Amino acid sequence: MRMSASEKREALFLKLGAKGVSPERLAYLRRIVADGASPEIIKRLRTDMQQTMSVQDIADLFGISRQGVYHHIAGEAEQLDQPDRVRIQVVRPFAVESRHQKCTLYNNLTSHIKYMISGPESLSERRARVLVQWWKTLSPRYVLVYDPAETSTALARCGGWRLDDREESDGDLIVRPHGEPTEEQRRVLSWRRIEEALKRDRAQS
Structure with missing residues (x-):
């Protein structure tokens, strides 16, 4: 059965926690989800969490497609x-x-x-x-x-x-x-x- 957007997000949080991402950082990610995806936020994540979050992870975080992520970062x-x-x-x-x-x-x-x-x-x-x-x-x-x-x-x-x-x-x-x-x-x-x-x-x- 295909996972819903919220299920993918929770699975992502579990994966990030297993990678050693701190509870404070996970709480921050939960907060920015409420604000929605934006070029500024996505570029910040690609800079600050390059080693722990892929483009697909960011897509799962915001419930958008990989194409949506590339749209925000404008192909840079x-x-x-x-x-x-x-x-x-x-x-x-x-x-x-x-x-x-x-x-x-x-x-x-x-x-x-x-x-x-x-x-x-x-x-x-x-x-x-x-x-x-x-x-x-x-x-x-x-x-x-x-x-x-x-x-x-x-x-x-x-x-x-x-x-x-x-x-x-x-x-x-x-x-x-x-x-x-x-x-x-x-x-x-x-x-x-x-x-x-x-x-x-x-x-x-």
């Missing part, structure tokens, strides 16, 4: 579960300095990787719409290049990014990796995958 990579962050980091084909991670382009590329490795349901509806619009601004004539020496441009106000003419060695990648791309990077960062996703989006519109 640092708010994802550890396995998601690790896999995204592995697929990202270059190490990006923190000052360049503030660019919208970086967030869009992160959303792209997450979409391709975990499916469209892994993004909030808002983030998915933003990603689709970003895909439509890209051109197969160019590839994205990460260069820390690059200054602020219309492409990336915080600098670090530019567009280069596509070369034969780029294949159908949307970015030019720092080094030989892995098979997974070739699969996730390909134009063909974007074209397939846009085709599905048009069919559903």
